[in-house]
Amino acid sequence: xxxxxxxxxxxxFVTAVAALLISSQTxxxxxxxxxxxxxxxDREEPPPPFYNPYPTGILPADLNSEIARVxxxxxxxxxxxxxxxxxxxxxxxxxxxxxxxxxxxRLNVLLGKVMNFDKNISPFKDRACGFCHxxxxxxxxxIPSVNLTMVAYPGSFQFRAxxxxxQRYTYSPSFPVLNYNETQAAFFGGNFxxxxxxxxxxxxxxxxxxxxxxVDTQEHMLPDTACIAFRLQTAVYKPFFxxxxxxxxDTIKFPHNTEExxxxxxxxxVFGTNTMPIKLSSADRSIANDVYDHWAxxxxxxxxxxxxxxxxxxxDAFLHDPATNPLTADEMAGYNLFRGKANCNxxxxxxxxTAPTPATGTAPNGEDTGAAADTRPVFxxxxxxxxGLPLNPRDAIYYQDKPDFFGxxxxxxxxxxxxxxxxxxxxxxxxxxxxxxxxxxxxxxxSDGQMQTSSARNVALVPPQCPTTEAPGxxxxxxxxxxxxxxxxxxxxxxxxxxxxxxxxxNVTSGHCPTGTTEKVDCWPMPEVPNNIDMTIGKxxxxxxxxxxxxxxxxxxxxxxxxxxxxxxxxxxxxTTCNPATDPNCSSSRQGNNFLIPxxxxxxPCASVICGVAxxxxxxxxx
Amino acid sequence: xxxLLPTLAITVLTGGLxxxxxxxxxxxxxxxxxxxxxxxxxxxxxxxxxxxxxIRWTSDxxxxxxxHFGVVHYGxxxxxxxxxxxxxxxxxxxxxxTVFRVRMDNLxxxxxxxxxxxxxxxxxxxxxxxxxIKTFTTP
Numbered sequence: 001x002x003x004x005x006x007x008x009x010x011x012x013f014v015t016a017v018a019a020l021l022i023s024s025q026t027x028x029x030x031x032x033x034x035x036x037x038x039x040x041x042d043r044e045e046p047p048p049p050f051y052n053p054y055p056t057g058i059l060p061a062d063l064n065s066e067i068a069r070v071x072x073x074x075x076x077x078x079x080x081x082x083x084x085x086x087x088x089x090x091x092x093x094x095x096x097x098x099x100x101x102x103x104x105x106r107l108n109v110l111l112g113k114v115m116n117f118d119k120n121i122s123p124f125k126d127r128a129c130g131f132c133h134x135x136x137x138x139x140x141x142x143i144p145s146v147n148l149t150m151v152a153y154p155g156s157f158q159f160r161a162x163x164x165x166x167q168r169y170t171y172s173p174s175f176p177v178l179n180y181n182e183t184q185a186a187f188f189g190g191n192f193x194x195x196x197x198x199x200x201x202x203x204x205x206x207x208x209x210x211x212x213x214x215v216d217t218q219e220h221m222l223p224d225t226a227c228i229a230f231r232l233q234t235a236v237y238k239p240f241f242x243x244x245x246x247x248x249x250d251t252i253k254f255p256h257n258t259e260e261x262x263x264x265x266x267x268x269x270v271f272g273t274n275t276m277p278i279k280l281s282s283a284d285r286s287i288a289n290d291v292y293d294h295w296a297x298x299x300x301x302x303x304x305x306x307x308x309x310x311x312x313x314x315x316d317a318f319l320h321d322p323a324t325n326p327l328t329a330d331e332m333a334g335y336n337l338f339r340g341k342a343n344c345n346x347x348x349x350x351x352x353x354t355a356p357t358p359a360t361g362t363a364p365n366g367e368d369t370g371a372a373a374d375t376r377p378v379f380x381x382x383x384x385x386x387x388g389l390p391l392n393p394r395d396a397i398y399y400q401d402k403p404d405f406f407g408x409x410x411x412x413x414x415x416x417x418x419x420x421x422x423x424x425x426x427x428x429x430x431x432x433x434x435x436x437x438x439x440x441x442x443x444x445x446x447s448d449g450q451m452q453t454s455s456a457r458n459v460a461l462v463p464p465q466c467p468t469t470e471a472p473g474x475x476x477x478x479x480x481x482x483x484x485x486x487x488x489x490x491x492x493x494x495x496x497x498x499x500x501x502x503x504x505x506x507n508v509t510s511g512h513c514p515t516g517t518t519e520k521v522d523c524w525p526m527p528e529v530p531n532n533i534d535m536t537i538g539k540x541x542x543x544x545x546x547x548x549x550x551x552x553x554x555x556x557x558x559x560x561x562x563x564x565x566x567x568x569x570x571x572x573x574x575x576t577t578c579n580p581a582t583d584p585n586c587s588s589s590r591q592g593n594n595f596l597i598p599x600x601x602x603x604x605p606c607a608s609v610i611c612g613v614a615x616x617x618x619x620x621x622x623x
Numbered sequence: 624x625x626x627l628l629p630t631l632a633i634t635v636l637t638g639g640l641x642x643x644x645x646x647x648x649x650x651x652x653x654x655x656x657x658x659x660x661x662x663x664x665x666x667x668x669x670x671x672x673x674x675x676x677x678i679r680w681t682s683d684x685x686x687x688x689x690x691h692f693g694v695v696h697y698g699x700x701x702x703x704x705x706x707x708x709x710x711x712x713x714x715x716x717x718x719x720x721t722v723f724r725v726r727m728d729n730l731x732x733x734x735x736x737x738x739x740x741x742x743x744x745x746x747x748x749x750x751x752x753x754x755x756i757k758t759f760t761t762p
Contacts, residue, residue: 184690185745339715346689346715381689381713500670500677500724507674535693535710535724539669539679620728 047124050158051404057597058399059159060145066573067154070142071119073570074128077135078117080567085110085240100244105301108244112302114237115295121231122156122220123263129213129220129299132166135567137478138458138559139169139308144477144576148595150396151484155219157265160410162218163397163419163431164193165484170559171378171455173206173304180440187422187443188382193451193482194425195384196433206303207296212433214295217267218400218410226278226288227262228295230254245294252284252291269407307566311376313457314561319351319375327556333546334553342496342540342550347385348456351377379456379557384422385534386449388499388527390510391418392485393599413607415600418622419483420529420610423448427613445618449529451482460489460551461558464568466575470551470588474575477592483528485510487592489551491520494589497547499524500538511598519596521589531617551588656687660750663720666695666740668759676727676761680740684721685750689714692745693723697738701756704739735760 052059060066091100091107100107115121117130132153134142141147146154152162177199178190191197191209199205213219214228222228229249232241241249261277264270271277280288302308315335317325327335339345397417400410411417417431425432426444435441459480460469466476470488480486486495502522508514513523527533542550559565578586585593603623605611611622665680678695685691691714696704708727715721723742730736739754 183746184688186690343715343718346713383690383713385711385713507672530728532711533726534712535677535726536712538724539677 048157048405051160051400053402053404054150054159054396054399058150058394058396060143060149062145063143063154063159066143066145067158069573070131070134071126073134073142073572074117074119074130077130077567077570078114078119078128081110081113081117082237085114085237090243104244107240108298108301109305109307110302111237111240111244112298112300112305113307114240115232116299116302118231118235118237120235121214121222121228123222123265124156127156127220129210132213132219133169134570135308135565136461136463136569136571137168137476138461139303141166141479142571142573144573147477147479147484148487148592149394151392151394151479152218152396154396155216155265156221157404157406159396160218160221160265160400160404160408161396162216163395163411163417164482165479167191167193167452167454168458168461169303169308170458170461171309171380172209173204173300173309174378174455175205175380175382175452177203177205180443185446186383187440187447187450190452194421194432195452196425196435198436200436202293202296204297204300207293207300210296210299211292215266217265217408221265221267222262223264223266223268223271224261224276224278225292226252226254226276226280226285227258229288229291230258230262230278232291232295241294241298244298245291248287249291252280252287254284255279265406265408267406267408267410269403310559310563310565312559312562312565314556314558316376317562318556328552330549330552331556332553334549334551335556337542337546337550338553341546342493342542343536344456344496344550345379346536347381347383347453348379349377349381350379351375380453382453384447384450384452385536386421386451386527386529386532387481387495387537388449388530388533389481389483389485389495390525391528391599391603392483393510393597394595395483413610414604416604416607416610418528418606418610420444420448420617420622421482422450422452423617424610427615429613430609442615445615446532448531448617448622449527450532456554457557458559459492459557460555461560461565463571465571468555471576471578471591472580472586473577475577476571477576486520488588489554490547490588491591493542493547493550493554494520495524496537497540497542498522498538509599509601509603511596512601518590519593525599529622531620531622657683657685657750659683660685660742660752662740662752662754666738666754666757669724671759671762673732673762674729676730676759677724678727678738678740679722679724680754681720681722682742682750682752684714684716684718685742685752686714686716687748687750688744688746689716690745691721691723692743693725694741694743694749695725695727695738696741697727697736699734699736701737701758704737704756709743730761732761 088106089103091102091104094101117128119125119128133139154161172191175191176189178195180187191205197205197209199208202208215222215225229252258278318327339350397411398415401412401414403409423444426435426440426447428434462469462476466474468475469478480492486492502524508525510525513519517523560568580586606622611617660683663681666678669677669679691712692709694709697706698704708725710725737756737758739756741752742750
């Protein structure tokens with residue numbers, strides 16, 4: 001080897017090592033909060049250091065570039081929505097009661113859209129609602145690597161993160177006000193996985209849902225709801241807000257330190273327990289509260305509109321005219337399984353009464369009396385269930401047990417945290433909201449572990465360049481259920497089908513399946529919450545082919561078939577592909593298994609402030 | 624930051640009760656209550672491990688509330704089935720029959736148990752299932 005070649009090779013080697021070092025340190029080196037701060041001259045201090053209590057591998061290596069990518073996409077949609085607003089003819093205020101005639105509804109929808117994609121609604125002006133809810137995935141989590149690793153999305157002060165997956169917006173406005181049905185001894189309605197946005201005040205769970213993330217300590221992180229009115233006072237779209245809701249917003253006199261307060265993440269020790277650190281007069285506080293309600297109402301109108309809840313799937317076309325829009329043989333077989341042998345529509349109501357009589361299996365038979373189908377079924381009963389999902393040790397929440405720069409600790413319990421879902425909300429427990437109804441508290445033990453039954457619509461929605469959620473792809477890596485444990489629709493159906501089939505499910509946690517078994521294939525770890533486990537599912541007797549047929553049916557529930565889904569083309573990232581010949585996990589059954597990590601063993605017991613609060617979980621304590 | 628002193632909370636909360644949205648009606652279908660609920664298959668042991676046993680049976684669809692519970696009355700003395708396990712299922716209201724499955728946690732190992740089954744609505748109202756006394760032994 002001559003000297004020139006040696007030098008060249010050495011240079012390549014050094015460059016490669018440097019590149020590796022840089023890429024492995026990407027998160028550590030380049031992550032700085034508040035990139036947007038200072039741009040407007042509203043900050044002089046250097047940005048606070050990032051918060052990274054995570055062991056290596058919890059944060060994905062491409063996190064910073066993916067955050068930047070989604071922020072660009074958010075800006076693009078915001079720009080487009082502003083143009084749509086400006087192009088809209090003004091409505092005419094008329095009638096008694098007053099109506100914004102002609103274009104008033106579209107105005108309110110587009111106002112909701114520009115607010116939904118406004119990054120200024122966060123301390124560091126770097127998080128919009130849309131950051132965690134992008135249209136090309138049915139308004140759920142838009143970063144494949146986050147869906148594969150940390151589950152919850154990083155909020156405005158990086159890298160605080162929540163604890164659950166981002167739920168789809170689509171059809172969330174259909175959920176009724178949370179109510180306890182005494183006859184059925186069960187809760188129906190609400191928004192969020194734990195139904196904590198009840199709708200008790202505004203009459204709409206979806207509106208009250210929209211009021212959560214802006215002041216969530218791990219999402220937008222604004223420390224005071226009045227920060228919304230403060231930021232809207234300088235929003236470029238304020239004239240449209242005033243057109244819909246009136247000009248009272250301009251009368252609020254904010255104190256001189258408001259920007260400083262709104263630029264500090266909620267939960268900061270400087271605020272103590274004060275949830276209204278902006279000093280406002282009583283009258284101004286009332287107006288700011290009204291503005292916050294209007295914020296939620298307009299966003300709800302956006303989510304209700306065909307821009308989001310489109311009813312434009314292949315299944316909708318089939319319902320409208322099955323002769324012209326038939327399902328394929330596999331899709332139809334999947335549909336019959338969905339409402340027959342697999343019994344999915346006992347909770348994911350499909351608007352039909354029953355299945356055609358299946359020839360075989362353990363399925364309930366029945367006559368199809370469903371001639372008068374619901375033409376807009378939303379594929380949920382609005383109830384909640386504990387499906388017995390295992391604890392997912394990749395969830396970012398478990399690692400946030402140390403105070404950050406602002407003195408905030410998201411989860412002091414570490415792996416002593418358990419997600420009791422609806423039960424935690426009914427006890428007004430940590431990580432949820434205060435319950436507005438004390439008479440519900442008694443039902444906490446029979447609700448522990450229950451999570452909202454999502455609409456099955458758009459569970460498979462993906463951007464056009466990544467046409468599936470399933471490996472080998474090219475696919476878009478999504479995450480499913482509240483804790484993102486499931487990584488493909490095949491796994492999702494297989495879980496329903498075989499949860500109770502494989503013997504090792506009862507005594508191992510995730511990452512500890514015995515040698516010779518494959519987690520999610522023939523080993524399901526024990527449930528995180530062993531109480532109230534729903535037994536409608538767990539052993540359905542479906543074959544591998546039948547599982548695939550149900551997946552095929554679920555894919556017919558994606559909007560965008562009868563007409564293009566709005567903003568579906570806004571994804572600018574990369575699809576995932578893999579090679580089954582070289583990667584044993586390159587299949588829909590094992591997708592994501594490369595990223596399994598062991599749950600701590602022994603798992604610390606459930607923290608007493610979660611599981612030791614009356615009425616105690618029962619009949620058995622939660623380990 | 625240091626200038627941000629904790630402030631007194633403003634205690635005036637406004638009503639803010641504004642325009643409420645018409646919400647689509649809750650859709651929870653109920654079926655006509657069956658007059659007589661017969662067991663069509665089982666009850667039988669679906670699976671048994673050291674930590675968990677599942678009993679399974681199929682009956683006529685009992686109807687009534689879609690929210691339903693399978694119930695197992697059990698004990699080590701066939702004349703004293705004093706213990707109870709129950710598990711939630713959701714009926715498919717117009718399916719003609721229903722599979723019930725009940726989890727029984729933490730039974731004693733290598734022990735013979737006797738049991739009967741029933742199903743009930745959430746309010747505790749029994750479906751009146753007539754079940755033979757069956758038996759199994761834990762591993």
